[in-house]
Amino acid sequence: MKVITYAIAKGGTGKTILTANTAVALANKGKKVLLVDSDVGSRSLSHIFNIDGGEGIKIEKTNIENLDILSIKKTIVEAIKLDINHIKNIYSLDYDYVFIDAPATSSGVETYLSLGVSHYFIITLDYTTLGPSLQGAINTLVIGKNYLESEPIGFVINKSDFISENIIRDISKILNLKNLAIIKKSHIVEQSYSNKILAYYEDKGFKQEIDKIVNELEKLKDKGEKKFISLVEKLRSGVIS
Ligand SMILES: Nc1ncnc2c1ncn2[C@@H]1O[C@H](COP(=O)(O)OP(=O)(O)O)[C@@H](O)[C@H]1O
Numbered sequence: 001m002k003v004i005t006y007a008i009a010k011g012g013t014g015k016t017i018l019t020a021n022t023a024v025a026l027a028n029k030g031k032k033v034l035l036v037d038s039d040v041g042s043r044s045l046s047h048i049f050n051i052d053g054g055e056g057i058k059i060e061k062t063n064i065e066n067l068d069i070l071s072i073k074k075t076i077v078e079a080i081k082l083d084i085n086h087i088k089n090i091y092s093l094d095y096d097y098v099f100i101d102a103p104a105t106s107s108g109v110e111t112y113l114s115l116g117v118s119h120y121f122i123i124t125l126d127y128t129t130l131g132p133s134l135q136g137a138i139n140t141l142v143i144g145k146n147y148l149e150s151e152p153i154g155f156v157i158n159k160s161d162f163i164s165e166n167i168i169r170d171i172s173k174i175l176n177l178k179n180l181a182i183i184k185k186s187h188i189v190e191q192s193y194s195n196k197i198l199a200y201y202e203d204k205g206f207k208q209e210i211d212k213i214v215n216e217l218e219k220l221k222d223k224g225e226k227k228f229i230s231l232v233e234k235l236r237s238g239v240i241s
């Protein structure tokens, strides 16, 4: 199993949409995929897949083969604080990939906890707000990699128009990561929520970039359970609170 998060301590960069479409791409390849929607505020993932979440914590099938969704009606902070087993159980489930989608709160804590349970993360930059995106990315990288033992595998630039090779090289140097994909601003992607669209099926350019990310994910090693005790201790210690 590989537990993966599109991460950045900044809202609106495209994490949820990229999560949904990457999961769809992998499910189409026959991989068993679980999406964890812990964005209690907007439930964007559940919305795209037409899942209402129901009561409690349960796994539901989407209408795409091999793709299920776990809609936790709690923030990931609450889920971990209240009952660590809800999250811990994920590692014993029979999935090839698990994607955790959490909101980016102003403190960043939801992002950091998602990283605490993830094996790998992908930095998700919004090119239209590059400065704040880079700041959020640096915070996320420092804490995710050095403190929460999640491995950054690269960065994605989302909502780009024209972007020069030099800029990509500079961002790569700043973050010390490789570029996985460059995703253009697109009306089809923009209307994902209002029209319940999976852009992977509708936008060729978008599909191409998602497939590049999927190729990288397929090269990663499967991993086992992460040490939860240390995550809870970190939560309690107040460094992340
Ligand atoms: N490539 C894109 N082109 C145009 N709009 C986009 C693109 N990616 C995301 N958006 C828009 O940006 C907003 C935030 O996307 P979302 O995936 O919800 O971000 P996050 O989960 O990081 O908060 C959405 O309203 C979406 O329509």
Ligand SMILES: [Mg+2]
Residues within 6 Å of the ligand: 015, 016, 017, 039, 044, 101, 102, 103
């Ligand atoms: Mg989101």
